[in-house]
Amino acid sequence: MARLNTRDEILAAAARQFANVGYKGASLHDIAVEVGCSKATLLYHFAGKDAILAALVEPPARELAALDERLSAMSAGQARDAAIEGFVDLVLAYRREIALIYHDLPHLFHQPAFADVKPLTDRLVAALARGTDPSAQLAAKVVLAGTAAVVLDPECATDPDLRATLIGVARRALNTS
């Protein structure tokens, strides 16, 4: 019955496992148990463990690329506020994927799928910093990493004003003028 959904259930279970215990820490066995299928079924739907990871990471990576494309058509002044809001929205929409990116940054940066993501984040930093001033770029990185981290905090997840608050913090921290 749930045949077509099996693939999605695997992705959902894998996202939870990866976020909880990291990519290395999660085992195909545990994911299969959570899905309610056999380990071999996972490897029928995906070429391997890293293929599951790649499938999970692809959607937010594509949205980041879309955000970058939107920003590149703006002036520096417009781009900063759009970058702030765009990044906050992106991070709120993909909390679970962010979690596994966060907890396995060293592994992921060596994966080919992330070779494309690095320049995107660099351009996002430039848009937030409105240029190449080192201290402004550092402030932008603090904002990006801090925002991404805080939405993973279970205590913050329930805040109804989360989006507005995050945007406010980012604006203040980046106000280098």
Added chain:
Amino acid sequence: MARLNTRDEILAAAARQFANVGYKGASLHDIAVEVGCSKATLLYHFAGKDAILAALVEPPARELAALDERLSAMSAGQARDAAIEGFVDLVLAYRREIALIYHDLPHLFHQPAFADVKPLTDRLVAALARGTDPSAQLAAKVVLAGTAAVVLDPECATDPDLRATLIGVARRALNTS
């Protein structure tokens, strides 16, 4: 000759390995190769892999406790700036340990050694937020996570004004008055 230092060399190599590939990702074999000894030697000096981790995490945890003690003797106004500077200094002094904490947060939080650390960070957040206002606390968490993350960025590590810049970003982001 280097007998008494073997323990410290193990800790240094383990810190590098943990920071690079995470706690789960690092193997005792690889650590032993980096040290130049056998895997059994690691387990002669430490009760197990988790004992190595505990030994690495203890010093920064103790310093965080010391910072908390200093802050508790101050007024809310004094405490905020002292918390900013204290946390920045702490993070700069223990970059490598922060890295492994960062990359293995889910594992570490389940370790008993971290049961003591959680309330300390909560009080640090309260000092930065100067109270319990939700949006101020969220800003404080953004600052803490962002600051800890950015010092791990190899591109930022060389910045000579790193400390001053980080303190400036934190002050701006926390300026909720």
Added chain:
DNA sequence: ACATTTTCTGACCGATCGGTCAGGAGTTGA
């Protein structure tokens, strides 16, 4: 009804993991 294709599984494999253990090598003290 049958054949075909998709979906799924149990059994198995080689590799690697953390950890144990008996004992070698070197130093120290009497």
Added chain:
DNA sequence: TCAACTCCTGACCGATCGGTCAGAAAATGT
């Protein structure tokens, strides 16, 4: 010289890992 102790190692162990494969089970097409 001879124990006693510290430091270290190779060989080995059970468990678990990701992955393979032949074939069962179920859906689909005719």
